[in-house]
Amino acid sequence: MGAPPAAAEAGNAEGANVTAAEALRRAISEAARALAHRVYERDQLAEDDRTDPYAFALDYLNAQVGHGWRPTNAQKNAWTSAPLRDNTETNNRGMELARQSLNRKSDTDKGGYHDAGPD
Numbered sequence: 001m002g003a004p005p006a007a008a009e010a011g012n013a014e015g016a017n018v019t020a021a022e023a024l025r026r027a028i029s030e031a032a033r034a035l036a037h038r039v040y041e042r043d044q045l046a047e048d049d050r051t052d053p054y055a056f057a058l059d060y061l062n063a064q065v066g067h068g069w070r071p072t073n074a075q076k077n078a079w080t081s082a083p084l085r086d087n088t089e090t091n092n093r094g095m096e097l098a099r100q101s102l103n104r105k106s107d108t109d110k111g112g113y114h115d116a117g118p119d
Contacts, residue, residue, distance in 0.1 A: 020078060031069075035060060 018026075038060055042050055051059070061069075 031064060034063070 038056075042056060050056075
């Protein structure tokens with residue numbers, strides 16, 4: 001599941017400038033490919049030769065542990081955006097500026113843009 005930490009820290013071409021999000025996506029993709037390969041191989045066996053689903057899953061997870069996977073407490077991803085804030089004041093200011101611009105650009109004999117809104 002990816003390069004060992006020492007290789008990534010050494011700045012090799014594969015580990016250089018990789019963000020945590022990219023590394024996680026790469027690790028998930030590699031794990032999914034490995035699981036898909038194992039499922040495909042298992043499906044090629046005769047029904048009687050297939051292992052128990054629990055034993056199959058346990059074998060896969062043990063292999064992942066061998067590749068460095070460890071269960072961790074769930075944490076918020078650092079690359080997610082901050083919570084949205086209330087932009088009502090900014091939106092109102094933008095609408096007012098748009099109304100002013102439309103009024104300046106409209107025919108003066110019409111008294112401004114006909115849909116300028118309440119004043």
